[in-house]
Amino acid sequence: MTRPLNLEEVGRRAGVSRSTVSRVVNGGPNVSSETKRRVEAVIAETGYRPHAAARSLASNSTGVIGLVIPSAVATLFDDPYFGRLILGISSATNEVDMTLALFLFGAGPDESSIISRVVAPGLVDGVIVTATTRGDPLIDHMQGTSMPFVVVGRPDNAGSTFCVDVDNRAGARTAALHLAGLGRRRPALIAAPSNTTAGVDRRSGFLEGLAEAGLSIEDRIAEGDWSQESGRDAMARLLAERPDAVFVASDRMAVGALRAIREAGLHCPGDISVVSFDGIVPPDLTAPRLTSVVQPVTEVGERAVRLLTAVIAGASTPEHVVFPTELAVRESCGATPTAGA
Amino acid sequence: MTRPLNLEEVGRRAGVSRSTVSRVVNGGPNVSSETKRRVEAVIAETGYRPHAAARSLASNSTGVIGLVIPSAVATLFDDPYFGRLILGISSATNEVDMTLALFLFGAGPDESSIISRVVAPGLVDGVIVTATTRGDPLIDHMQGTSMPFVVVGRPDNAGSTFCVDVDNRAGARTAALHLAGLGRRRPALIAAPSNTTAGVDRRSGFLEGLAEAGLSIEDRIAEGDWSQESGRDAMARLLAERPDAVFVASDRMAVGALRAIREAGLHCPGDISVVSFDGIVPPDLTAPRLTSVVQPVTEVGERAVRLLTAVIAGASTPEHVVFPTELAVRESCGATPTAGA
DNA sequence: TTTAGGCTTGGGAGCGCTCCCAAAGGAGGG
């Protein structure tokens, strides 16, 4: 009968007590180097690993943070955005030696059971919530619990939450000014869903930039749902208004828009300039290469983790981190000569 | 001073004992309906949630399964494959009311610390390991522990492990026969890395199919690294051999290959037929639409979870689940008229 | 009436750890 391998047993083999082994495992002070050496030898020899659940229970901290992505996941996951975000978050959690738990809500009645797992005590120390829509009840719900959380994006009631966002508004404004500076006079907009704050911000930022440049958009606005298909449809519709430029609120929709332009027998950037938002689709994937407003997704993820650890540690005055964007000028806007095509 | 909300406290408020509340929470038998009603009322009123860590410690099961994706993650994540896989796994874990923990190994010396978290007792009940390369030490390491695990893919030493894979070999063979059936006589291959079993299987399956059809491939083989860029380079090199057909071992590499064909002034499928493997890139993204061997990624993920739960429950004779693939004939092979282009 | 057996309930023990305090030993200053 092999007895269970726990602190007590390791201690027994090393001729010390449970407490001393615990101090060695946790790098605590007040352990003589001789004792430490002996205990570490036993640990190496036995392959002892502390029991995570026992540790969580005793220390009231799990070392796990949750990432919550609600609703419509299936379509969202075709977007490289989430992959990048997860990457950033994951690399940050690894760095602070924490574990990442992923909560994806599909459509369906299972939501409430997932929610209750998310906020259950003793599973995660805190939560990063992303892809929320305007008025998302999830945010209110989280605020009703004592679970520390950070929002990626800008919730409506941002005042009372910690959040990390990119400056969608300024980025879109830059796109407008860039197009105007290129001499375009009939700008169009393929907006992102207006039930998301990112969608709203990118739209208003673009309109603001146009106004500054003395341009108006008239009826040249269509709204997509982030999907490539919706971008293609929106562009096809907009072409009837004969725009000479279009700002597309996401890379994926822009890929669809380029396709619509091509299918209409028009040429980008010759007939129409395209600027998109995200900077996530590899430039070489499209012809012409997309000019886009690049957002630092990975950094957003890393920062969200750091912010969350601060909240877990007790930070209480809501902090809003806003990352700047950067305009990457490539071929689709027409500012530089088009290669190949 | 508000006392902590635990089983004892809920019991106190409902006028019953800790044990009885526990039975109610766990849907156990032997509770009178009156008592049950009263306890549930208190739970609803107080918003009580069982403490996950305490539960794990006492029951020796955490309700969490880990997904391990080692090495080179940054590039891998541009591939929709992993998004789909995670989706399938996540939906299956939700269904069985478990939580998904994600372990992404970046390059770097942090690997060992992540590994030790993965196999630490009391964190996860079992692990799904994916994206392993041939001779991956991770598999050996897992076998050295008592942590239940399932491999997505076919490890070298598959005999002794539970795994879920797709029939890469048969799928690639089908592609070869399809191309041969189209009358192509100078087939080429853009293979996936030969340090992966998927890469090896797809290569040998394709060659097997060619042999059956009486075709030989001669020097028309190049190897990519899954990336689009590598597909483009490989195709550019292969064009010197004047192939009239090419099988590309992944969708992403195929997108690159199409680009190389276009850049060389050639036409697909007119000058060269293309068949790819995966069926993951949305068909409309490319022109012409890719004919590909479709693998059921989401199902693989779901099945991996189900298999893992069986292993956790005590299954001990290694089981190998192999999913069939399906050839989706679209435009790039030339079997059907090309739309648009 | 007695006894057996079912249903319901309560409470002890224990999961493996951390936290805290007390005890033991050694060094250094008065």
Added chain:
DNA sequence: CCCTCCTTTGGGAGCGCTCCCAAGCCTAAA
């Protein structure tokens, strides 16, 4: 030489739960 203080070590208590067993109660059969 004694007292103080610091370092090192051990062990009790407790985290919130599950598991198990015993006790109480009630019903039904003998």
